[in-house]
Amino acid sequence: MSTSTTTFSVLRLIFLLLLASANANANAGANANTELLTQILSYVNVSASPCHDYYSYACGNWAQIHENDSFMEITGLIDQKVNEKLLMLLTELQEQQSSLQSDSVQAKVLSFFQTCQLASSSTRRGEHYLALAPPNEQIPWPQFQNQSETWDSSKFNWMETLARLQRYGLTNVLFDPNVLPDLTNSSNYLIHLKTPSFEEKNERLGSRTRTKAWLRILGTSPQRATLLAHKVKDLELKVAALVAGQPDENDNADETLTDEYLTVEELEAKIGGQWRKYFETLLGRSVPAEFVVNVDCVAYLKALQELIKEVDRDVVASYIMLRFVSYLQEESMASNEPIACVQDVRRVMELATNLLYEKRFISPDRLRRHQSNLSELFEVLRKQFLKILQTNNLHLASEAVDLLRAKLLNVTINIGNMPQGVDRSSFVDAFYADLHLAGNRDYAADHLRLLEFRTRRWFEQLDRAFNISTYFYISDSDTGMSSTPYYMLRQNVIIVPYGILQRPVFYQDSHDVFKVSLLGFMLSHELMHGFVSGGLIYDFRGNYNELGAEIVLEDKYSSAISCLNRNETEYIDEREADVAGIRLAYDAYFDSDSKFDQSQPSFSTLTLKQLFFLNVAQFFCGDATPDDFEGHDADEMRLRHVLINFAPFAEAYGCRQGSDNMHPANKCRIW
Template identity: 40%
Template sequence: MHVFSGFSVLAAIMWIICLLFVPLVASSSNTRLLNHILSHVDEEASACGTFYNFACGKYNMRHIDDSFYDIIQMLDHQMNQKLVKLMGELEENSQSRDFNESSVEAKVLRFYRTCSEVPRNMSSLVEYLKLAPPGEGLTWPQFTPNGSSWPQKPFNWLETLAHLHRYGLTNVFLSIDIVSNPHNASEFRFDLSKPSFAEESQRLNSFVETLALLYIMKVPSSDVVALARKIRKLELSVKILTEGFDYIESGLISLQQLEAKTGINLQPFLEIILGRRITPQFRLLAQDFRYFTALKELMDKQDEAQVVASYIMMRFGMYLLEETTDGKEPIECIANIRRNMNLAASWIYKERFLETSTFKTFNQEINDIFEQLRREFLLQVEHNRLELTASQKRFVDGKAKDIILNIGNLPKTDDLRNFVSRHYADLELSSGDLDYHREHLKLLQFRTQKITEQIHKMTTRREEYFDLPEPKRAIASTSYYVMRQNVIILPLGLLQEPFFLPESDLVFKYSLMGFTLAHQLMNAFDTEGIKIDRSGNDRKFNSQRYDEVVDCLHRDGKRNINERIADNAGLELTYSAYSKNARNRNQFDFTHLPAEKIFFLNLGQFFCGNSDFNVEYEDDQVRLQQVLDGFEPFEKAFGCRRNNNQLENCQMF
């Protein structure tokens, strides 16, 4: 007879307890997730009518007192609350002699203190303007000492834009961005184009708001009305120029060639942004050459430099208002940190709230789902519903196999602390006097500098890649696909209940996380992604059947076609993968509801939103309805009459 040692007996007992405990944990998690879903369901509505009203009918009532709109904003709120708690812990640790004042944690805490302790309001714009003048030795016109006139001669509108671009301002008179070279995705280039006026933040608002902002910026009241009219007239002239050219020239071009084509001296502008000298052979991407020629003619006709300077100042002020908050609530300051120190915020969140074993579990579970989705997609490609040529199939197959999933937008390295520390090594934040405006401008400059430093640097291996997200993306737990790098970014905020629990049933995992991953996977093959190869370079893709499916999906013309492709093809993909991998679909121990109903109800949670909070919630209703209309498994699950709406003609892969 085998005799167990005391240690072996204890280990055996613990093993048995674990076997008994895990199902209880899973059952509890499944019950919580299901109850969360059912709390939003309005059973008086018809699932076969407008499914949004059925799946989300009680969402408003349930979240009437909440400050968030939908599930993503809820996850962000939860993440921000956790980071507020972490700031309290760091504050306590900072009193210790062992606290490293040069660490990333110390820099994050320093800005958090400054944000949460310094009072400010819209009038604080004046403090920004004093710290960020329009050029060396210049002030903004309204700060000219009494009895003297503003020195117009030294002012150069293009150089002023360059100085302010270092804080992230762009899209004023021209748009300048840092993008992967479409001809060689291993490097980044400047992309110069005409500005956009599509969004409210990209143009002046009403005349009254323009007057108010000029008052706030301390423009003398006697000058405000006349100046407001002049700067609005200037913006209108530029807007008309942007609409005046249908044919767009574009391409990779040398600085010397671009200056010859446009007549604009761009070298000082680019050198100020880069912080170094460049040669006339410096190459950049440029578009809309004729616009720039017309812009130069317009600017040469401006006989009041003060008007041009004031317009730039107005747009800079609007940018700063969008980039900060006039409140100092802890949760707002956390959002400020995520916006400006995104890598640091993600890293400290992971270290504190996702310990190594936990993060490893999340990684394993999510990667397993992604690999199942990828495998299912490759089977669809092999089935070849689109009648692709052998070459086209190899292209799609190869690109799909090459997609990298980055969970947390963190570089894969054995020493993440050291990597993050090196990233922020040049960022110096004061530990003495608290000056929010000064420290905020430092962060804006640091963030922009990191983006600009990518110019002419070879991109890192995609396994080590992490994205430098734009501000709106940095503060949101929304997944996205980076097209030129062929990388899917999955923010850490999605690794929370009710969006994803590793121990939950596959029906919950595939209907939310699976749909999210499948959506991003299909973005790699939408009308833009299909024209970019696995290395991020442009390529031609001509397929009549592909175009027919696009036309079918876009026949109403009401929604972004690429989002429609990702939604429809993503749902088909994740449902197919779930059906093949779920073994206990009819043997739930936590509910009598069929798996298919739970699947679609949980999918609906991705689209639920508080209509009292956002008047555009109808978009989510339409989006959910369009993805489910004619989808046979959904109609079968809820006993709906078959909707013959040519769905088969709209199936992508």
């Protein structure tokens, strides 16, 4: 065979391979688009009018289709997929258990997973937790004192007990300690003391009847439980009254006016109480008199000290105990079913499960593609918002625009909530090196160790400066088992969990309209959290900036907020992020210089704009009740406010201005 013939044969083979690859990609894209569209249309209730009630139209069949599923919305579906994959991974680890090193991250994750499944129910009970976590080393909780003996109240110190339990992550009881970046230097962390909240159900005790029932379960006699339930509820009401009497931070955009930086010595002098001993117990180390904390509730803490003096110590102890048991109930899964135990592991060992998920289900090549795709999408959104800032619809001063531009240009994306600038396997190994689980199938014992470990790592932020290359968020339990993206205000970072980068939210091969309308909207929403009322007060470093705080007071901005809040919401920042986020994602896709594919797709007769809004609606579809939502309004209300304030939606469906519910004449716009 001649050389030219051989060369031709090789070129022909390469051409055929490329053609086959192109056909495969085309088929994958066609399949992805068809699958997505079929799912979206299955939720549509054609008997509803999109111009009258778009939620009923776009999501009307969602509840019926998913009536037998455990999740309530699309993010729950994603979490279920992640849980199922992790269950597969843990099942594989069980088969390899004999070959695992006992001190490896895999072995520790597997150990708690097995304890969750195999521990007896007695090790999950509140009494068992309380026996392992007494008020101090000298006395048990009053309910566990031998009936023949009197509980020695002189040995009870409420601040010491609170500090001991806060080491397990207990917060929001009597006062709320947190570790936050310093307002004026976000690279350094301080303990921040604030008043407790009683707004949500899990932030307070239940009724007196429910409180009495809990006391009975925990071993209190019937007569004593009735009296004690009244007394602990009275204490909580008095504490709530003290909180209500304090200035509302939200009434003052300038946080620095209410915050004080006090040394432990100054704290004791101003408020009273053994604060140095409290912090030493909390942190597990000696604390100098010059140790500085940030306090925004000095008057409240002083009044609290006086109130506690007037209350019987067993009542104070019982109140703290009940709140601790309530917290533990929130922090653990009641079931020992495998999928519930997967969630349990995710809640308390998020960094470990993120690494294991990445190693098992995301190849290095796929991770690079995810990072590239996400980066490209986000850069388009960033570019679009830069154009909006340049237009300056709010007529801001040039210095204010420069502040916002700097913040926007410095937003970063963290995929997987993992440190980005180090070897992740080595980092995670080191992170969990000093975690030692009992491994004796005692659920409460291991659960308490994990809660204490996570809290200790959280407080260790006090001893090191912020470093973006090793940053990841040591999250609370609910965030740890969620796949929804979120924005870290003080770090100026959007965290995108691995789980969200899969169907039905993210299709590698789908049409651009699907990518930008759903994942693009999610990213836009999170990005806008840096540029809404609660975010503007911080600059790109996460430091308080007076110039940013003044933007909220500008006439055009405050008028826009008043417009958005015509139907009052407790979550105005969320509504701002929704309304600004839809505009940003839409403009990024449909802008005249957009690089996205704007050709009418062959797989649907719906216009691109109708497809865009239908896919956005997927984020809000669900069957949850209004009581199921915390931190934002119900999804139906959110979608309504997103669309009634956005004229392109009405244009896409031909809605009549002033006549149709979804097209009111007066629309609100932030940016």
